[in-house]
Amino acid sequence: MSADLLARFRDRLRLPLIAAPMFLVSGVELAVAACRNGVIGSFPTVNCRETEQLDAWLGDIERRLQAHADANGKAAAPICPNLIVHRSNARLQQDLAVLLRHKVELVITSVGSPAPVLAPLHDAGALVFADVASIRHAERAVAAGADGLVLLTAGAGGQTGWLNPFVFVRAVRGFFDGPIVLAGGISDGHALRAAQALGCDLAYMGTKFIATRESMADARYKQMLVDSSADDILLTTAFTGLQTNMLRPSIEAAGLDPDDLPARGAIDIGKDIDIGARESRPKRWRDIWSGGHSTSGVTGVLGVDDLVAQTVAEYEAASARVQLA
Template sequence: MPLAPLHHDPLSRFRARLSLPLIAAPMFLVSGVELVVAACRNGVIGAFPTVNCRTPEQLDAWLGEIETRLHRREDAEGKPAAPVCPNLIVHRSNTRLDNDLAVLLRYKPELVITSVGSPAPVLGPLHDAGALVFADVASIRHAERALEAGADGLVLLSAGAGGQTGWLNPFAFVRAVRAFFDGPLVLAGGISDGHALRAAQALSCDLAYMGTRFIATRESMADERYKAMLVQSSADDILLTSAFTGLQTNMLKPSIVAAGLDPDNLPAHGAIEIGRDIDVENRQKRWRDIWSAGHATSGVTDVLPVDELIARTLAEYRTSQSRDFRA
């Protein structure tokens, strides 16, 4: 595929509203109203999977509450919040996709991320509503197909990202995609602090995901045991396995052990049927005690308010920027 020239900066519409080039990653059963609002009011893009809401009606209520609370913050402080970024699961198993899309179109989001499939079915309506559409991809071929479909940007799921992930080294992945795409890139996988965020920019990424660190925040919807386990674990406690979903997924080994399973002797590919549909209530029960996380687990040392986590990340980012690298 030839290099697609970038004639303008698609992110210019909201870049000035960001304190960091960062997205609080959309995480199943973790990202909710409190986490999104806290991220956005601190200048970080707040993302959440629409399927975290039990129904399209609840999705409408969430978006309405987020919009109201961020508007109040803007009125009080005079600074616009960072964008809210819904995440649509576009896989055919998501029977709610059309209904969730209809809700999003009413709210006209600035940015939407699509996952688990081609963004083609939702691109037209979202573009008509003024949204940028980024597709998350796990391989070079996935990236090419998403761009052929018309995606505005890509989220590169590299080795080390929590949950269902890619397998490519982030350095190689970013540079390979940059050979044919000059538009917005988001790096996902292993972003644990401001230094890693700065490194993603040095690779030529426009933004990065931070997911695992946001699990261990007071505003996340994660079980308190989940947060505590992250604090107690390191990257050595992350297991890449396809036993639970049929797809390569980074999981917390201690949670697998606590569920009565042996991480070293899991059943064959996809044999443990957890999360194979988009029925939120059933998936919530199935995933209640087995948790995902990424290699950034080593960077989780305490449970913080989102305000403090972002302030710490910003300080690290500025320190990294100010360093004088000498040969």
């Protein structure tokens, strides 16, 4: 396996970057804006209420990106749906069928082994990247036949890993020479360039894309990211049962004490506090919001055009500095 797998769309990228797939945040507008700016656009398929909506989303994205290509004489960056492969995803096979029908170029699998979807996606010509949070999981994904790995490192927003990115990337490079994507702490073009120097081919940027005008996030969520810093990120298992980085101010706004949360996996946190009717109980993701350590880099709510232009300038400055060293 080789990083040359990316050659098929490298000339369509303005940056070696993926706008991370984020639950209830990444939608058509954000994905299209990222792709037409030369950044791989992504979204979890479960952001669509049903499989029929997923089909409509992909059709809309394809039409808009084709119009962009026709107008500019160059194909946009690829769209990259994110499939939850855990058994709890009852729509997995139906959503997979839609991705195959649309002939997507790249798919990211999450929350489990990519093995069940690898053969049909490979047969359709798609690359499959598996996100992993430990060295053991990375080894298993490689053994299953994943084309690339997304390394969830300490500092990534939402459900995350705990390993230091320097250690994680170098350990995986010891047994895998295919594409590696670094997830966690990519707040600007300088960090993106550093990820490449470390041995990564691509990186996720998530938190800063939440605070864009094109994201589906609540306006209060976006402003909270602007007002917060890395010190406001809390790593907890209370809301999902897995290690998850959440915004402390959102926990407080929901009437909970960030320093006195349920021990693990409180699916309906309304059961643990008395805050009235069931429909008013705060819910993870809807009312209690995630963020990564790169929250410190969010200084305003931008359009994707401006965010990418800013990141390009930072990346080029960092690259120039490396060349002078």
